[in-house]
Amino acid sequence: MLRRLHGLPGIALALALAVTALSGTVLSVQPALNHVAAPAIPASASVADVAGAVAARHPGVSAIRLRADGSLTAAFDDGGTRGVERIDPATGAGLGPYAVSDTTRFITNLHRAFLMGDAGRVAAAIGALAMLGLSVSGLLLLARRLGGMGALLRPIRGTPAQRWHGELGRLAAVGLILSSLTGLWMSAGTFGLLPEKAAMTPAIAASGGAPAPVGTLSSLNSVKLRDLRELTFPDPADPTDVFTLVTADGERLVDAATGATLAMTPAPALERMNDLVRTLHTGRGAWVLGLLLGLASAMVPVLGGTGLVLWLRRRAARPRIGANVPARAADTVILVGSEGNSTWGFAGTLHAALAAAGHKVHTAAMNDVSAAHMAAPRLLVLAATYGEGAAPQSARHFLSRLAKLPGHPAVAVLGFGDRSFPHFCRFARDVADALDARGCPQLLPMKRVDRRSPQEFAQWGHDLGDVLGHDLVLTHVAEPPKTTRLALAGRELYGEAVGAPVAILRFTAPVDPRTGAPGPLPAFEAGDLVGIVPPVNEKLGDAMPRFYSLASSTRDGVLEICVRLRAGGLCSTFLHALQPGEGIDAFIRENPTFRPAKGRGPLILIGAGAGIGPLAGFVRANAAGRPVHLYWGGRSAASDFLYEHELAQHLAERRLTTLRTAFSRDADGSAYVQDRIAADAPRLRELVKQGAQILVCGGRDMAEAVTRALEPVVRPLGLDLPTLKSSGRYVEDVY
Numbered sequence: 001m002l003r004r005l006h007g008l009p010g011i012a013l014a015l016a017l018a019v020t021a022l023s024g025t026v027l028s029v030q031p032a033l034n035h036v037a038a039p040a041i042p043a044s045a046s047v048a049d050v051a052g053a054v055a056a057r058h059p060g061v062s063a064i065r066l067r068a069d070g071s072l073t074a075a076f077d078d079g080g081t082r083g084v085e086r087i088d089p090a091t092g093a094g095l096g097p098y099a100v101s102d103t104t105r106f107i108t109n110l111h112r113a114f115l116m117g118d119a120g121r122v123a124a125a126i127g128a129l130a131m132l133g134l135s136v137s138g139l140l141l142l143a144r145r146l147g148g149m150g151a152l153l154r155p156i157r158g159t160p161a162q163r164w165h166g167e168l169g170r171l172a173a174v175g176l177i178l179s180s181l182t183g184l185w186m187s188a189g190t191f192g193l194l195p196e197k198a199a200m201t202p203a204i205a206a207s208g209g210a211p212a213p214v215g216t217l218s219s220l221n222s223v224k225l226r227d228l229r230e231l232t233f234p235d236p237a238d239p240t241d242v243f244t245l246v247t248a249d250g251e252r253l254v255d256a257a258t259g260a261t262l263a264m265t266p267a268p269a270l271e272r273m274n275d276l277v278r279t280l281h282t283g284r285g286a287w288v289l290g291l292l293l294g295l296a297s298a299m300v301p302v303l304g305g306t307g308l309v310l311w312l313r314r315r316a317a318r319p320r321i322g323a324n325v326p327a328r329a330a331d332t333v334i335l336v337g338s339e340g341n342s343t344w345g346f347a348g349t350l351h352a353a354l355a356a357a358g359h360k361v362h363t364a365a366m367n368d369v370s371a372a373h374m375a376a377p378r379l380l381v382l383a384a385t386y387g388e389g390a391a392p393q394s395a396r397h398f399l400s401r402l403a404k405l406p407g408h409p410a411v412a413v414l415g416f417g418d419r420s421f422p423h424f425c426r427f428a429r430d431v432a433d434a435l436d437a438r439g440c441p442q443l444l445p446m447k448r449v450d451r452r453s454p455q456e457f458a459q460w461g462h463d464l465g466d467v468l469g470h471d472l473v474l475t476h477v478a479e480p481p482k483t484t485r486l487a488l489a490g491r492e493l494y495g496e497a498v499g500a501p502v503a504i505l506r507f508t509a510p511v512d513p514r515t516g517a518p519g520p521l522p523a524f525e526a527g528d529l530v531g532i533v534p535p536v537n538e539k540l541g542d543a544m545p546r547f548y549s550l551a552s553s554t555r556d557g558v559l560e561i562c563v564r565l566r567a568g569g570l571c572s573t574f575l576h577a578l579q580p581g582e583g584i585d586a587f588i589r590e591n592p593t594f595r596p597a598k599g600r601g602p603l604i605l606i607g608a609g610a611g612i613g614p615l616a617g618f619v620r621a622n623a624a625g626r627p628v629h630l631y632w633g634g635r636s637a638a639s640d641f642l643y644e645h646e647l648a649q650h651l652a653e654r655r656l657t658t659l660r661t662a663f664s665r666d667a668d669g670s671a672y673v674q675d676r677i678a679a680d681a682p683r684l685r686e687l688v689k690q691g692a693q694i695l696v697c698g699g700r701d702m703a704e705a706v707t708r709a710l711e712p713v714v715r716p717l718g719l720d721l722p723t724l725k726s727s728g729r730y731v732e733d734v735y
């Protein structure tokens with residue numbers, strides 16, 4: 001619901017909001033420019049000083065005004081010459097005619113009314129209301145993603161569009177909420193929706209004496225010029241008329257002959273409120289605030305653009321479920337818990353495969369769980385996890401609704417998550433536990449899919465097929481990737497002597513026959529993933545992509561991966577057999593969570609075997625020479641020391657600060673990488689104390705051993721790995 005409120009209206013209004021916001025940004029600079037340009041008002045100057053000096057030059061002066069834009073002006077009609085003049089507050093001297101530039105008038109009109117008069121003013125008010133709604137709902141959505149209001153300032157993970165949208169959104173939200181609230185208040189004033197200002201009732205008789213020189217009037221002498229709003233002069237033709245002096249405090253009537261204050265009407269609360277609201281909206285008289293509000297407004301078009309990207313992606317990711325049998329008639333119900341919609345893609349694949357196998361399948365969002373779903377013989381739950389192990393968007397109400405429903409279908413729960421989060425697939429676990437606690441028989445134990453792995457999903461499908469008594473081949477490609485043809489440019493083979501062949505493979509785009517040089521590579525960074533689609537295997541019919549961590553970035557001019565040959569592995573066998581010049585079909589999948597944090601803080605890189613790939617890429621990219629400490633484990637220094645020469649060179653060039661290797665099959669001092677970590681505990685503790693980020697890449701067993709070795713390293717610092725993980729200081733790329 002919240003997402004629907006935020007998404008579509010945001011897209012629909014993006015253009016109008018961008019116009020209002022950008023014109024607001026332009027206007028917001030005005031108070032700062034005026035602050036610089038307008039002459040300063042001396043602290044000691046009184047209203048009488050300036051009024052006296054102006055009256056001396058302009059006998060027909062009718063009003064002196066200290067305007068919200070900071071300029072002091074006088075309106076006069078000296079028998080024929082009329083005008084409004086800017087006044088030097090220090091001397092009362094004229095500084096030339098006062099005029100608002102056509103450009104400012106145009107932009108103000110654009111900002112307030114889209115250049116369309118009253119209809120435009122209504123549209124601007126609706127825009128302000130929409131901006132308020134978008135800012136508040138955006139903050140709530142972000143809080144939910146990050147694990148609650150208290151977590152709002154945590155690092156934001158996700159795709160670049162997600163990160164930009166979140167980072168800029170939370171920066172701008174307070175300013176946008178303030179601007180839209182105050183804008184709404186001002187619109188209400190424009191449309192007469194606020195109570196009218198009480199009419200002044202000066203049933204006051206002036207003394208009627210001969211007017212004294214204005215510079216000598218005591219009531220004008222006692223008011224500082226900087227407190228002035230407006231001083232209106234009496235009509236010279238009317239001896240009973242008086243001066244009207246308006247300040248922030250109120251309005252006083254001053255006798256033109258005696259200078260006495262005849263009446264003082266304090267400013268009504270509403271008027272003070274109006275003043276405050278105007279200052280908060282325009283930044284007039286508060287130019288720093290003005291600039292901050294302008295900056296927040298300037299982010300609106302970027303938020304609109306990134307929002308559009310996110311919305312389109314989410315739409316594209318949500319498949320149309322074909323042949324969705326009504327829930328009551330279904331033998332199998334699939335419930336989906338998703339936020340980014342990718343889980344819907346998996347659900348679509350599962351739905352189609354089950355339907356093809358003859359099942360009557362109904363698919364729905366977990367939030368919509370009903371008695372009909374729970375009455376089905378079989379319930380399959382596919383659930384992602386967000387925030388601190390919380391439910392995704394389409395499953396937030398599932399557990400509370402489930403508790404109120406009858407029914408005990410046989411269930412299988414499949415969690416979708418990311419191992420680098422401290423609560424891997426936690427929500428799916430909670431769902432499985434809740435279904436278990438109510439006594440639903442289990443079709444399969446709960447399983448978890450890491451980073452949308454098509455292989456893990458296919459394996460689960462295979463297991464489910466076993467239980468259902470038929471084959472269930474789940475071939476899911478999250479978004480049919482657009483592949484690029486790449487050609488093998490070079491290969492180095494390691495580890496054959498120790499039974500663990502690993503190849504470093506370098507690809508370039510095929511040579512362009514016209515230029516004779518390789519074409520451009522797609523954009524990627526070390527640590528991103530390359531999906532490689534192996535040739536279709538006749539027996540398995542399998543053309544699912546396999547993912548490898550990238551050891552290079554586009555800047556290096558090659559796409560480099562380390563591939564361990566796995567017995568029976570379709571893709572690794574294909575890649576190891578590849579000859580220079582032969583091609584692959586590949587696509588890039590960003591992996592923004594597995595990157596060195598920005599800055600110059602130390603990095604601790606830990607890996608084993610082919611896991612060195614992205615770590616070597618991070619070292620290679622470290623031209624700035626930040627401290628980087630690499631721990632790596634292989635089998636034998638003589639056989640599988642990947643990147644040996646390159647790392648030696650990086651050490652010499654200070655791209656790499658220290659290198660600790662461990663070889664498990666070497667006779668003298670065989671060891672694993674976790675042994676090196678344990679032995680180096682004091683040094684590593686000191687690095688973590690300095691704010692080091694730890695990046696781990698390699699097999700699951702190695703990663704678990706590394707976790708066990710690191711816990712005692714960080715514990716004396718009052719830290720643990722889940723804490724480091726949640727702040728992005730411990731990131732893993734594990735397979």
Ligand SMILES: Cc1cc2nc3c(=O)[nH]c(=O)nc-3n(C[C@H](O)[C@H](O)[C@H](O)COP(=O)(O)O)c2cc1C
Nearest residue numbers: 338339340341342343384385389417418421424425
């Ligand atoms: C902001 C954010 C928070 C996440 N939190 C978790 C988490 O706590 N545990 C987890 O296992 N996965 C977490 N993930 C990973 C998602 O669950 C995973 O990418 C899932 O496949 C997304 O499915 P969906 O696109 O259907 O929402 C998070 C992802 C994002 C973007």
